[in-house]
Amino acid sequence: MAQTFLVTFLLVAVAVVSSTPHPSAAIRIPFFPCIPGLPKTPFFPCYDPAPAPPLKEVTECWTPLMKMMPCTGFLTNASVTEPSSACCTGFNSIADDGGTICFCHVGNGDVAKLLPAPMNSTRMFSLPVFCDFNLRLEAFAHCNPEKNGVPPITPPSTGPSSSSAP
Numbered sequence: 250m251a252q253t254f255l256v257t258f259l260l261v262a263v264a265v266v267s268s269t270p271h272p273s274a275a276i277r278i279p280f281f282p283c284i285p286g287l288p289k290t291p292f293f294p295c296y297d298p299a300p301a302p303p304l305k306e307v308t309e310c311w312t313p314l315m316k317m318m319p320c321t322g323f324l325t326n327a328s329v330t331e332p333s334s335a336c337c338t339g340f341n342s343i344a345d346d347g348g349t350i351c352f353c354h355v356g357n358g359d360v361a362k363l364l365p366a367p368m369n370s371t372r373m374f375s376l377p378v379f380c381d382f383n384l385r386l387e388a389f390a391h392c393n394p395e396k397n398g399v400p401p402i403t404p405p406s407t408g409p410s411s412s413s414a415p
Contacts, residue, residue: 310400313348314360316340324373325366337380344382352384353392353399362402 283295307313316339323332332340343351354360361368377384392399 310351310402311404313343313351324368
C-alpha cells in the first residue's frame with residue numbers, strides 16, 4: 250500500500266511539473282518560498298523571496314487620505330452600491346504615492362473622522378475588491394503607533410502665518 254501511494258504521488262508530481270508552463274526549457278525548482286528561521290533541506294527545495302521595497306517616509310496622512318473623498322458616498326450611503334472610478338483611483342493612489350502607512354488609518358477606522366456621516370466598515374474593507382487593488386499585508390505590519398509612529402490625520406501646516414501688517 251505504501252509503495253502504491255509513493256508511485257501515485259510521484260506520477261502526480263511529474264504530471265504537475267510537466268503541465269506547468271515555463272518561460273524556458275528548464276524546470277524551475279523550487280516552487281515554494283523558504284520559511285524564515287528554518288534550515289533549507291534538499292527534500293523540500295525553496296527560494297528566498299525578493300525583499301519588499303522600503304516604505305517612503307510619510308510625515309502626514311491628510312493628503313493621501315483626502316484622495317479617498319470621492320468614496321464618501323459609497324462608504325456612508327447604503328443606496329450607493331459600488332464605488333465610483335474616481336474613488337478607486339484615489340484609493341489606489343495612496344499606495345502609488347508611497348503612503349501605504351496611511352492605510353493604518355483605514356484599518357483602525359480613523360478615516361471615519363474625515364467623513365460627514367458614519368462609515369460602513371464592511372464597505373471600507375471591500376474597497377480593495379471593488380477597486381481591483383492588491384492590498385498587501387505589509388501595509389499593516391507597521392501600524393504599531395508606539396513602535397513606528399503612524400503619521401497623524403491632520404492637515405499639513407501651510408507655513409507661518411503673518412498676522413502683523415507692514
